[in-house]
Amino acid sequence: MVSGRDRPGAQALPAGAAGRNGEAVAPTAAGAGFDLMVLRSMRRIIRCVDMYSKQLEMHSHVTAPQLICLLAIVERVSISAGLLAKEVHLSPSTIVGILDRLEEKGFVARSRGIEDRRIVHVRATDRGVALANSAPSPLQQRLADGLKRLPVDEQARIAEALERVVELMEAQHIDSAPILETGPLVRP
Amino acid sequence: MVSGRDRPGAQALPAGAAGRNGEAVAPTAAGAGFDLMVLRSMRRIIRCVDMYSKQLEMHSHVTAPQLICLLAIVERVSISAGLLAKEVHLSPSTIVGILDRLEEKGFVARSRGIEDRRIVHVRATDRGVALANSAPSPLQQRLADGLKRLPVDEQARIAEALERVVELMEAQHIDSAPILETGPLVRP
DNA sequence: CTGCGATCATTCGTACTGAAACTTTTTTTA
DNA sequence: TAAAAAAAGTTTCAGTACGAATGATCGCAG
Numbered sequence A, B: 001m002v003s004g005r006d007r008p009g010a011q012a013l014p015a016g017a018a019g020r021n022g023e024a025v026a027p028t029a030a031g032a033g034f035d036l037m038v039l040r041s042m043r044r045i046i047r048c049v050d051m052y053s054k055q056l057e058m059h060s061h062v063t064a065p066q067l068i069c070l071l072a073i074v075e076r077v078s079i080s081a082g083l084l085a086k087e088v089h090l091s092p093s094t095i096v097g098i099l100d101r102l103e104e105k106g107f108v109a110r111s112r113g114i115e116d117r118r119i120v121h122v123r124a125t126d127r128g129v130a131l132a133n134s135a136p137s138p139l140q141q142r143l144a145d146g147l148k149r150l151p152v153d154e155q156a157r158i159a160e161a162l163e164r165v166v167e168l169m170e171a172q173h174i175d176s177a178p179i180l181e182t183g184p185l186v187r188p
Numbered sequence C: 001c002t003g004c005g006a007t008c009a010t011t012c013g014t015a016c017t018g019a020a021a022c023t024t025t026t027t028t029t030a
Numbered sequence D: 001t002a003a004a005a006a007a008a009g010t011t012t013c014a015g016t017a018c019g020a021a022t023g024a025t026c027g028c029a030g
Helices: A004-010 A034-060 A064-076 A081-088 A092-104 A126-134 A141-149 A152-174 B034-060 B064-076 B081-088 B092-104 B126-134 B141-149 B152-174
Strands: A078-080 A108-112 A120-124 B078-080 B108-112 B120-124
Touching: A034 A064, A034 B034, A034 B141, A034 B152, A064 A078, A064 A081, A064 A092, A064 A120, A064 A126, A078 A081, A081 A092, A081 A120, A092 A108, A120 A126, A141 A152, A141 B034, A141 B152, A152 B034, A152 B141, A152 B152, B034 B064, B064 B078, B064 B081, B064 B092, B064 B120, B064 B126, B078 B081, B081 B092, B081 B120, B092 B108, B120 B126, B141 B152
Parallel strands: none
Antiparallel strands: A078 A120, A108 A120, B078 B120, B108 B120
């Protein structure tokens, strides 16, 4: 059961692995186990994504999440809010806020379904379509560029590694198993 | 920092992978370029991290960002707010909020510097130290476990790929070059 | 036809996130 | 030394994100 904080030494480690390993782990920044490295990387990535989103907003008047949604909408011409949520992997309640702002700025329009009045159909306006066609990639242009400059097999490796991580993370909460029974709080 | 590895291994890539140069926008989930795949993966990762954070909060009364900060504080015994921000890669304004909540719950204490009164020193309380020692990994336990179960070279590949992405993303906004001059807004 | 449960969107509350503006304090400059 | 600049933390503001609770609507059983 892994009691909480045993983390460090455990991880067998990266012996022959690519480079960085030798030293003994300390969950710190420096030479941690792969899991900690992955965590650090992910948080920095999150931060970058967020910062880029704000720059994007300055420039294009839409944030990255908004643009992602807009692209998904344009692509499908018309889509229900709930389906959109699934499509972009956000919760319905998050979608509402994004749609509110997108609508407020005149990029999309909502309309209640006629047949089934529960569902809300979302369409992009002309302005919305125009923006979708002209806005930069919702991903860092620079990351996209940087990525493109790498050898293709390196690109593939990166994409694959990320999907692997997603797999690992999503697998878990599908079989919504015991999430945290591993580490009791405040020391027994 | 780089890390020179060079592994052939090319894996199956998306069909006409050629990258998203040609087409205007939004290739869908399916056969998108690597950059889009990367983006999709990242957003799903972000979502998982967030969801885990909420479960962590239910269980341990701290969120992932809070725990990450707490761990960084405990490790250094005492640290200034600004340094902490750098350490965990968050902006100072974000740190303030996290510290507020951590302090409110009695896990850390802030005190103005005597020598230099601009500086705020943050220390963990006994409770904070106890929590840091008993809380589960700030990373999904399950991701950590899943990761551990993979072959070591796979782990290395994943960790490295992520660092590669971080490199690409952070490199950019250091030379804070033109962020978005690539795509003009709303159609000229 | 009535009512009950399921479904869809929304609202509400909380947390995280960073930029910009501001306050206080220290350091540098004139 | 007085004024200006720089530094540290905080506040303010807008956006993202989710779960829980609501409100509306649909579908189906009785």
